[in-house]
Amino acid sequence: MTPTPTPLLTRSVRVLLLLFLLICGLYFAQPFLIPVTFAGILAMLFLPLSRRMERKGLNKAISAIVCIFLLLAAFAGIGALLAWQISDLAGDVSQMEQKITKGIDQLRDSLGKTLGVSPEKQQQIIKNQQSSGSGGIAGTIAGFMSSLMGILTNTLLVLIYIFLFLFYRTHLKKFILKLVQPDKKQEAEEIIHKASEVAQKYLQGLAMMIVALWIMYSIGFSIAGVKNAVFFAILCGLLEVIPFVGNITGTALTILMAITQGGGSQMIIGILITYGLVQFLQTYILEPLVVGSEVNINPLFTILGIVLGELLWGIPGMILAIPLMGIIKIICDHIPSLQPYGFLIGEEKKPKKKGGFIEKIKNKFS
Numbered sequence: 078m079t080p081t082p083t084p085l086l087t088r089s090v091r092v093l094l095l096l097f098l099l100i101c102g103l104y105f106a107q108p109f110l111i112p113v114t115f116a117g118i119l120a121m122l123f124l125p126l127s128r129r130m131e132r133k134g135l136n137k138a139i140s141a142i143v144c145i146f147l148l149l150a151a152f153a154g155i156g157a158l159l160a161w162q163i164s165d166l167a168g169d170v171s172q173m174e175q176k177i178t179k180g181i182d183q184l185r186d187s188l189g190k191t192l193g194v195s196p197e198k199q200q201q202i203i204k205n206q207q208s209s210g211s212g213g214i215a216g217t218i219a220g221f222m223s224s225l226m227g228i229l230t231n232t233l234l235v236l237i238y239i240f241l242f243l244f245y246r247t248h249l250k251k252f253i254l255k256l257v258q259p260d261k262k263q264e265a266e267e268i269i270h271k272a273s274e275v276a277q278k279y280l281q282g283l284a285m286m287i288v289a290l291w292i293m294y295s296i297g298f299s300i301a302g303v304k305n306a307v308f309f310a311i312l313c314g315l316l317e318v319i320p321f322v323g324n325i326t327g328t329a330l331t332i333l334m335a336i337t338q339g340g341g342s343q344m345i346i347g348i349l350i351t352y353g354l355v356q357f358l359q360t361y362i363l364e365p366l367v368v369g370s371e372v373n374i375n376p377l378f379t380i381l382g383i384v385l386g387e388l389l390w391g392i393p394g395m396i397l398a399i400p401l402m403g404i405i406k407i408i409c410d411h412i413p414s415l416q417p418y419g420f421l422i423g424e425e426k427k428p429k430k431k432g433g434f435i436e437k438i439k440n441k442f443s
Contacts, residue, residue, distance in 0.1 A: 115393070118400055121280075144243060268408055275407055312330065332349075382402045406419050
C-alpha cells in the first residue's frame, strides 16, 4: 500500500496549484482584466467626489458622467501641454537628425576599421534584416495602427467601466456582503472601505507628487541648460507612475536628447545633479508628506510586485502593482488566516518621533 500524503504536503500542493492557476489566469485574461482593473482603481479615486455631488442633489448617472469628464479634461490638459512642448521641440529635429546621422556614419567607419566590415556590407546587412522583419515600412505602419486602435479601444472601455462601477457601486457592495457570513459583514464593510481609501489616497498623493516633480525638474533642467526643459520635466514626472524604473528612464532619455542637441559634459552633470536632488526631496519629503504610509509595502515586495506585474501585464502591470498590493495587504490584515502574509509584504510600524521635521511640515499643512 502506498503511504497517504501528509496534510501539510497536501495543503502545500493545493496552494502551489492555486497560485499556478491564478498566475495563468491573470496572464491569459490580461486583455479583459487590465481595463477593468484600471477602471476600478480610478473609480475609487472619484468615489468621494461622486458621493459629494449626489448629496447635493445630482443623481448617480450625472455624477459619474461629471467624474469622467473631469478625468478627460485632466488628460486633455496634459496632452495639450505636451503638444505645445513637442511643437517647440520639432524646430530642433532637423539639427538633431544631422547629428544622429553624423554619429551613425562615424560608428560605421569605426566598425569598418575595427572589424573589417565595409560600409556597403553594413548597409546590405541592415537591408537583409529589414526584409526579414515584419514586412518593412508597411508592416511597421500596420503594427502601429493596430496598437493605436487597441489603446483607443481600451481607453473607451475604461471610461465605460468607470461609469458602470460608480453607478452600480451599491449593488456590487451588496453582492460582496452576501458572500460573507452575517457575523462577518461589518468586517467586510471595513475591508471595502479601507481598500477604497488606500487607492484614493495613493492616487491623490501620486498626482500631487507628479506636479511637484514637474516643477522641480523644470527648474533643474532649465538651470542645467537643457532645451525644452519643461517637456523633459513633464516626461520624467509622468514616468513616475512606474516606480523605480520610470524616473531612471526619464532621466536617461533627457541625457540622450541633451547629447543629440549638442550638450556638453557640464549639461549632463547638471542633469544628474538635478536627478539626485529631486530623488532626495522625493524620498525624504514628498513621499512622506503627500503619499504617506497608506500603501505600506516593504521595498522587497514592492520590487517583486513590479517585476511580476511587468511579466504578467507589461507596463500596465507595473503601474497597477503598488495600489493592488496595498489592497491585497488590507485584505490579508483583516483575515486571521492571511495575517502572516500581510505582515510579510508590509513594513513594521516604527514609533513616530514627536517634533520631527516631516511631522512639523505635516502639521503646517494640516
